[in-house]
Amino acid sequence: MRTLSQYAAVLALALPALAFPLYGQQHPKLIVLVVVDQMRADYLERFAPYETGGLHFLVTRGANFVNANYEHMPTETCLGHSVLLSGRDPVHTGIVANDWYDRESGKMSYCVEDANSPLIGETGPAVSPKNLLGENFSDWLQSSYPSAQVFSISLKDRAAILMAGHHPQGVFWFSHDTGRFITSRYYGDRVPDWVEAFNHRHVVDSYAGKQWTTVLPLSSPAYHAQEVDGQFPHEMPNQPGRQLNSAVYGSPFGDELLEALAETAVRSNHLGENEHNAPDLLAVGFSSNDAVGHAYGPDSPEIADEQVRLDRTLGRLVDVLTTRIGSDNILWVLSADHGAEPTPEAELTLRNNKAARRLPFSQALESVEGQLNTIFKVSGKMHWFAGQTDTMLYFDRAELARHKITLSAATDALTTQVKNVPGVDGFYDVTHLDSVRDWIGPILRNSAFPTRSGDVYYLTHQWTLFSSKATGTSHGDPWPYDTHVPFVLAGWHIGAQRITDRVQLVDLAPTLAELTGVQWPASEVLDGRSRKDLLDVRTAKGEGRCNASAEPSRRVPSSNGDSSPR
Numbered sequence: 225m226r227t228l229s230q231y232a233a234v235l236a237l238a239l240p241a242l243a244f245p246l247y248g249q250q251h252p253k254l255i256v257l258v259v260v261d262q263m264r265a266d267y268l269e270r271f272a273p274y275e276t277g278g279l280h281f282l283v284t285r286g287a288n289f290v291n292a293n294y295e296h297m298p299t300e301t302c303l304g305h306s307v308l309l310s311g312r313d314p315v316h317t318g319i320v321a322n323d324w325y326d327r328e329s330g331k332m333s334y335c336v337e338d339a340n341s342p343l344i345g346e347t348g349p350a351v352s353p354k355n356l357l358g359e360n361f362s363d364w365l366q367s368s369y370p371s372a373q374v375f376s377i378s379l380k381d382r383a384a385i386l387m388a389g390h391h392p393q394g395v396f397w398f399s400h401d402t403g404r405f406i407t408s409r410y411y412g413d414r415v416p417d418w419v420e421a422f423n424h425r426h427v428v429d430s431y432a433g434k435q436w437t438t439v440l441p442l443s444s445p446a447y448h449a450q451e452v453d454g455q456f457p458h459e460m461p462n463q464p465g466r467q468l469n470s471a472v473y474g475s476p477f478g479d480e481l482l483e484a485l486a487e488t489a490v491r492s493n494h495l496g497e498n499e500h501n502a503p504d505l506l507a508v509g510f511s512s513n514d515a516v517g518h519a520y521g522p523d524s525p526e527i528a529d530e531q532v533r534l535d536r537t538l539g540r541l542v543d544v545l546t547t548r549i550g551s552d553n554i555l556w557v558l559s560a561d562h563g564a565e566p567t568p569e570a571e572l573t574l575r576n577n578k579a580a581r582r583l584p585f586s587q588a589l590e591s592v593e594g595q596l597n598t599i600f601k602v603s604g605k606m607h608w609f610a611g612q613t614d615t616m617l618y619f620d621r622a623e624l625a626r627h628k629i630t631l632s633a634a635t636d637a638l639t640t641q642v643k644n645v646p647g648v649d650g651f652y653d654v655t656h657l658d659s660v661r662d663w664i665g666p667i668l669r670n671s672a673f674p675t676r677s678g679d680v681y682y683l684t685h686q687w688t689l690f691s692s693k694a695t696g697t698s699h700g701d702p703w704p705y706d707t708h709v710p711f712v713l714a715g716w717h718i719g720a721q722r723i724t725d726r727v728q729l730v731d732l733a734p735t736l737a738e739l740t741g742v743q744w745p746a747s748e749v750l751d752g753r754s755r756k757d758l759l760d761v762r763t764a765k766g767e768g769r770c771n772a773s774a775e776p777s778r779r780v781p782s783s784n785g786d787s788s789p790r
């Protein structure tokens with residue numbers, strides 16, 4: 225366990241000057257970061273007619289950056305959650321994929337893996353934020369306000385861990401094995417009493433035998449506008465156990481479970497009640513939207529119902545916290561870690577997009593390996609790649625050496641001579657990204673970290689879904705359906721406004737820092753910048769004004785010319 229005092233000693237040296245609150249005592253008492261896994265920006269508008277709860281509150285009462293994108297690849301959970309509060313792209317966080325190939329061990333490495341931080345009271349992968357390089361907003365917050373408390377919770381370990389920085393008071397996630405919320409030894413020697421008390425309530429077991437039916441009448445246009453059949457009702461298993469835990473995780477009930485823990489976290493730790501007026505931070509990563517999205521796709525009645533129910537679940541959290549702490553004392557943030565690709569079947573049926581197709585990645589790989597065999601006149605079978613991810617290929621360097629092929633010759637051949645690979649637009653040499661001139665250049669340069677990235681990045685063709693499954697969808701590409709996500713600030717002194725300027729999610733942390741009088745160490749290289757200049761921040765109660773500033777966009781939009789949501 226790293227104690228606060230240990231960090232304080234290090235930070236005292238690292239920080240040239242500690243922050244001062246920008247607004248005297250007017251900073252929020254509690255910052256609540258809500259990150260919905262796989263939530264696309266367009267969901268906020270599509271399902272708005274059916275929402276009156278938390279999503280409705282945040283969008284209608286807050287500042288909605290309607291043109292906010294990630295500019296990295298792959299657009300995966302570990303990257304999104306690590307970017308949001310660090311203000312840095314993967315090039316500076318080192319979190320380059322959910323799982324990357326570790327050349328030293330010769331194995332795939334999980335983004336939060338840390339052999340020195342076993343789980344407490346459970347078996348499972350040992351995890352910590354060790355792989356996240358540098359600090360994030362939670363660390364800066366605690367440096368600026370030493371009595372500030374930071375908690376992070378999610379159904380996913382990687383989501384909770386990567387939002388929380390390096391010395392939070394607590395980080396908890398859901399165990400599919402036991403249905404408990406757990407933590408690792410990095411964060412302490414035991415699970416705190418308030419979490420154990422929550423676990424003893426066995427909330428997840430209360431869903432045994434329940435049906436997930438639509439919350440609105442099945443005849444509602446919320447479900448039928450998309451003309452894709454739903455598969456309601458979905459039955460939860462009758463008996464407590466792993467199957468029930470996973471079924472709850474994969475339904476809107478998982479959001480309810482996490483919301484209940486969020487309320488408990490606030491009550492038990494008196495968040496927002498700091499006697500020294502330090503702002504506390506609660507990060508809440510809702511994971512079930514990702515599971516529903518993967519299984520049924522963004523056009524499904526299931527994702528519609530997940531969103532409408534999430535609105536109600538978040539509404540409860542907003543009500544409970546507002547009653548307890550006061551609306552002007554809470555700064556709400558809503559975002560997501562990435563979007564989602566439409567299923568190729570829905571894209572073709574609903575929008576007649578003939579470019580949409582589903583392909584097993586093995587087809588692309590066979591084409592690549594076959595062409596490399598021809599280029600290098602390899603007879604027989606050669607194991608070209610030691611590892612691969614959704615966007616990267618790692619050459620098998622020992623195998624290259626056995627065939628007397630240099631790494632640079634192999635990389636050069638792959639990036640310049642291999643053509644017409646099914647579903648792939650292009651291959652990029654990780655050591656020569658500076659020379660990539662078109663729109664993908666900045667995205668690649670934001671994404672690559674030398675010792676962890678592959679030798680080659682590849683760009684999947686827009687509307688191609690690499691999948692060996694017959695149904696469902698995924699995410700990971702730098703196309704708008706995967707990069708365009710919500711970015712909403714609400715509550716506290718934020719006025720209601722709709723901001724159309726193009727911003728990035730990497731801008732969130734510096735924006736939050738400026739709003740709350742928090743400063744980061746001078747040694748920290750941030751890729752984002754504060755967008756407070758675009759915000760209507762009231763100094764007293766009153767309506768927000770409409771934002772009229774129109775700053776030119778900072779980065780070039782995607783070459784497909786379509787930065788609008790789908």
Ligand SMILES: [Zn+2]
Pocket residue numbers: 261262300301302514561562
């Ligand atoms: Zn995710």
Ligand SMILES: [Zn+2]
Pocket residue numbers: 262301514518699
């Ligand atoms: Zn996912």
